[in-house]
Amino acid sequence: xxxxxxxxEGAFVSSRQGAWGELAHLSQRAADVGLRRLAPADLxxxxxxxxxxxxxxxxxxxxxxxxxxxxQLELLAAQAHSTLYAARRGQAARVREAFxxxxxxVRRRKGAVALAALLFFAPLAFGLLASLxxxxxxxxxxxxxxxxxxxxxxxxxxxxxRRGGEGALMAGFYVNNNVGIALRCFxxxxxxxxxxxxxxxxxxxxxGAILGYVISQGAGANIGVFIIGHGSFELGAIVLAGGAGxxxxxxxxxxxxxxxxxxxQDTSKDVVVIVAGAAAMLLVAALLEGxxxxxxxxxxxxxxxxxxxxxxxSAYLVLAGRARAEGAP
Amino acid sequence: MGTHAxxxxxxxxxxxxxxxxxxxxxxxxxxxxxxxxxLDLVICYGVVIAVALVVALAVVGGAGLGGAISDSAxxxxxxxxxxxxxxQWIYFAAWEGLLGATPGKMAAGIRVVTTDGRPVxxxxxxxxxxxxxxxxxxxxxVVGLASMLLSHRFQRLGDRAAATMVIIVPRAPRGxxxxxxxxxxxxxxxxxxxxxxxxxxxxxxxxxFLRRRAALPASRANELARLVVGPISRRFAFAVADPVRTLxxxxxxxxxxxxxxxxxxxxxxARWR
Numbered sequence: 001x002x003x004x005x006x007x008x009e010g011a012f013v014s015s016r017q018g019a020w021g022e023l024a025h026l027s028q029r030a031a032d033v034g035l036r037r038l039a040p041a042d043l044x045x046x047x048x049x050x051x052x053x054x055x056x057x058x059x060x061x062x063x064x065x066x067x068x069x070x071x072q073l074e075l076l077a078a079q080a081h082s083t084l085y086a087a088r089r090g091q092a093a094r095v096r097e098a099f100x101x102x103x104x105x106v107r108r109r110k111g112a113v114a115l116a117a118l119l120f121f122a123p124l125a126f127g128l129l130a131s132l133x134x135x136x137x138x139x140x141x142x143x144x145x146x147x148x149x150x151x152x153x154x155x156x157x158x159x160x161x162r163r164g165g166e167g168a169l170m171a172g173f174y175v176n177n178n179v180g181i182a183l184r185c186f187x188x189x190x191x192x193x194x195x196x197x198x199x200x201x202x203x204x205x206x207x208g209a210i211l212g213y214v215i216s217q218g219a220g221a222n223i224g225v226f227i228i229g230h231g232s233f234e235l236g237a238i239v240l241a242g243g244a245g246x247x248x249x250x251x252x253x254x255x256x257x258x259x260x261x262x263x264x265q266d267t268s269k270d271v272v273v274i275v276a277g278a279a280a281m282l283l284v285a286a287l288l289e290g291x292x293x294x295x296x297x298x299x300x301x302x303x304x305x306x307x308x309x310x311x312x313x314s315a316y317l318v319l320a321g322r323a324r325a326e327g328a329p
Numbered sequence: 330m331g332t333h334a335x336x337x338x339x340x341x342x343x344x345x346x347x348x349x350x351x352x353x354x355x356x357x358x359x360x361x362x363x364x365x366x367x368l369d370l371v372i373c374y375g376v377v378i379a380v381a382l383v384v385a386l387a388v389v390g391g392a393g394l395g396g397a398i399s400d401s402a403x404x405x406x407x408x409x410x411x412x413x414x415x416x417q418w419i420y421f422a423a424w425e426g427l428l429g430a431t432p433g434k435m436a437a438g439i440r441v442v443t444t445d446g447r448p449v450x451x452x453x454x455x456x457x458x459x460x461x462x463x464x465x466x467x468x469x470x471v472v473g474l475a476s477m478l479l480s481h482r483f484q485r486l487g488d489r490a491a492a493t494m495v496i497i498v499p500r501a502p503r504g505x506x507x508x509x510x511x512x513x514x515x516x517x518x519x520x521x522x523x524x525x526x527x528x529x530x531x532x533x534x535x536x537x538f539l540r541r542r543a544a545l546p547a548s549r550a551n552e553l554a555r556l557v558v559g560p561i562s563r564r565f566a567f568a569v570a571d572p573v574r575t576l577x578x579x580x581x582x583x584x585x586x587x588x589x590x591x592x593x594x595x596x597x598x599a600r601w602r
Contacts, residue, residue, distance in 0.1 A: 051348060067533065068540070074353075078446075081446070082447070085448070168404045169410075184462045187461070187463045188462065190460060265491070268491065269491075272456045272459070
């Protein structure tokens, strides 16, 4: 058998030990304080040190040195590898990037988003018309007692406003419930898009039916004023999350020239941005719904504000991040 | 791959870096991950329950004073609902995005990495934990478990979509083989064959045994050594009275044979070969 090296293990270890110690120290420091805050001299030594350790590891494996030595080198190289390949950019740059990346990702998926809007708003319109013509239709999607209570509450109007505690409670409820629904609507899209389609349809239908019922009981103006403030964020976000789920599901059903797994990975990396944006929109919606929509402000103010928010959200999704995308080489 | 004498276990995943170094990661199976998950659930819902108790006490206390009862209760319940949301959707993604493991995973000695063996970033951590909602359907992670069993990396759906896997954090290396004591005597060196070659399995087994030697009672070490010393000493036509020492001497020579600067035990009068 040809031995690849004539260096004994002991001699090898004693000649290289200093370098290994230094690399271990450097990568530990980089892991502790972050790569960016490492002194330039240390940073310059980290990468060559890692490559040397890789060479040493390859040598130790080829020369059949003892398992503990190889393990030690593997651990050392793995630690340095994790540090070197984990470089992250500054937080401020990431936030600015995300702000533009969200509407861009939405526009890239506009087909799926349009389908999601159809799957949501068509049942919503159907539910609305059905319970307008026959209010008992709404009892099929929600319990009668709850609906009666709801329409009485809206009939009373918002002149008393909400007390601070009640606003916080409702905001908490909306965060837990609505954001949860939107995220679940996205996640279940992995089953070929069926889960997303189901959640979109179900939520559209029940929102439409409840809306129709409340209007049929004569509280239409009040619920309209209530919804308009946060509606563009809330309904928009559910559609976007559903659209992201549909994209993810479709990427498995029809992967094109990629494998199904690669298609899924590429698409979901892209659409997770949409989901994060939708979740942020829903947090805004929850705060508005808890503290603004139920407040005792005059209806005119709420209408104007709601219209402005609708314009803002639409403009953001349609226009934001465009110039740079086109200017980019 | 010389040092991996034994064929790798099928729970090992090999990852090659751009430097052409292959790392072997042991992927964590469902049992260990379930344990980590249970710990995380205890932490999350422990906090929720603790806050719920504080809120309940505050409401009861506030009731005595009258007045702002519903305000504090509303605030408290709102906070609780936000915490419940965080336990379900934020806790896992935040820990894994920032540190690569939740507290439960750290305690269970596992970590999330990409399938290239790199640390996960926030987007991947978010994606794999969003899809938890699909994995735990219809009940008790049935979908996730099915996906794990059909994957050679034990990936649930979230792991597949985010291209991540959960690995067992490598431990610090085990101890080295202690040098032979007392040192090889001239007559032993003279009697040893010049060329000792073990195949990789034999070498790994000997190494394991010799590393454990210090921890074993002498009689047990002898008993174990006697199981294998017969065929080995016949092959190399070498034996001393003590079977453990026989194995140690042969291993020592196999390790150092043919190297420059080898210790005395590896040389025999004239230069080898």
